[in-house]
Amino acid sequence: QVQVVESGGGLVQAGGSLRLSCAASGRTFDGMAWFRQAPGKEREFVGHSSLIAGRLQYADYADSVKGRFTISRDNAKNTVYLQMNSLKSEDTAVYYCAARQLAGSRAYSDYDYWGQGTQVTVSS
Numbered sequence: 001q002v003q004v005v006e007s008g009g010g011l012v013q014a015g016g017s018l019r020l021s022c023a024a025s026g027r028t029f030d031g032m033a034w035f036r037q038a039p040g041k042e043r044e045f046v047g048h049s050s051l052i053a054g055r056l057q058y059a060d061y062a063d064s065v066k067g068r069f070t071i072s073r074d075n076a077k078n079t080v081y082l083q084m085n086s087l088k089s090e091d092t093a094v095y096y097c098a099a100r101q102l103a104g105s106r107a108y109s110d111y112d113y114w115g116q117g118t119q120v121t122v123s124s
Helices: none
Strands: 003-007 010-014 017-025 031-036 046-053 056-061 067-073 080-085 093-100 118-123
Touching: 003 093, 017 031, 017 093, 031 080, 046 067, 046 080, 056 067, 056 093
Parallel strands: 010 118
Antiparallel strands: 003 017, 017 080, 031 046, 031 093, 046 056, 067 080, 093 118
């Protein structure tokens, strides 16, 4: 049975940092991504990490987080991390981890497995 579990959300002041973790069990996924959804808004792409040929990692980011957020992954643990620096109030949202067998995509409809979400609140 596949499970995707996020952790690490919380409350942080603007300019601060948080690190989210996402652990997938039951299968290895080439594509693991982060999305977020703020109240009253649609779910939006944050970034994804993709394995090419099972080992080479490629990361892609939304323009709104490029240079501030970094995705990394521990293949041995089937875990992906989202390091968030220089947080802004507009980063406040529920952050979701998603996984798929193929390489990552920016479209949330391309993902087969989702975590329950973790709240990130940035106070100004």
